[in-house]
Amino acid sequence: MSLLSFKQSKSRRFEQLVQPHLDVLYRFAFRLSGQQQDAEDLVQDVVVKLYPRLDELEAVEQLRPWLNRVLYRHFIDQVRRKSRQGDVVLSDLVEADGQADWLDSLESDNAGPDLMLEHARLGPALDRVLATLPPDQRTLVLLHDVDGWRQEEIADILDIPLGTVKSRLHRCRAALRKKIHRELEPTRHLERVGE
Structure with missing residues (x-):
């Protein structure tokens, strides 16, 4: 040869x-x-x-x-x-603007107006909240919850024990829930004058 x-x-x-x-x-x-x-x-x-x-x-x-x-x-x-x-x-080191595109791909073609309004409100808020996570936590959430990787595969890729993946994923989700709740919470309710 x-x-x-x-x-x-x-x-x-x-x-x-x-x-x-x-x-x-x-x-x-x-x-x-x-x-x-x-x-x-x-x-x-x-x-x-x-x-x-x-x-x-x-x-x-x-x-x-x-x-x-x-x-x-x-x-x-x-x-x-x-x-x-x-x-x-x-x-x-990772800009939040780059994370916006993946949420757009999740929207259904036959979404009704209520769902579209919810996505319009939730999408940018979720992007902002995800951007606040450190890269290792953001990677973990995106791999599992967005890309659909199994926890065993993530443990293999990140070279960490399976139990660590499970506990970190649990903590990340809890932190995301709190942050997204705060992000979507309406500003202080103002009492109407005269009531």
């Missing part, structure tokens, strides 16, 4: 392994970063990093969670690197 055909063969094998997972990787990267360009860069960095490790990729039994774990670790490394460059709060 010539060197050129070997390189083409390696390229094809790598593409066959990774290509089916690129959409999932991009969605996960977007959930983490909140920005289209950052998500694309994150996926590209991971793919470039993994290309020389084709033999290792071929040996992985469940490639999807493994790829997501690599992507998550790469994202965390970037966040840590950025935070060392200056005094930056981790939650400030």
Whole structure:
């Protein structure tokens, strides 16, 4: 086999392994970063990093969670690197505006006016509340409640015990409920004059 055909063969094998997972990787990267360009860069960095490790990729039994774990670790490394460059709060590294798009995709085509009004009110409030969570908590909630990942898969991706995933998810949901309740609570009721 010539060197050129070997390189083409390696390229094809790598593409066959990774290509089916690129959409999932991009969605996960977007959930983490909140920005289209950052998500694309994150996926590209991971793919470039993994290309020389084709033999290792071929040996992985469940490639999807493994790829997501690599992507998550790469994202965390970037966040840590950025935070060392200056005094930056981790939650400030992901902008809230990028989180708005995923709620729009949840709206039903046949929603009635009441449901549309509720979504119009709840969507932006939920985006604001999610943006206040630290990236690790936001990632956990988005992976489980939005993307539908099982807790076992999340534990594998984030490389933490299953019990930790369950307790963190419980705490995150409780904090979100309180924050969303406060966010949607009408401002102080003013008493009518003359009553």
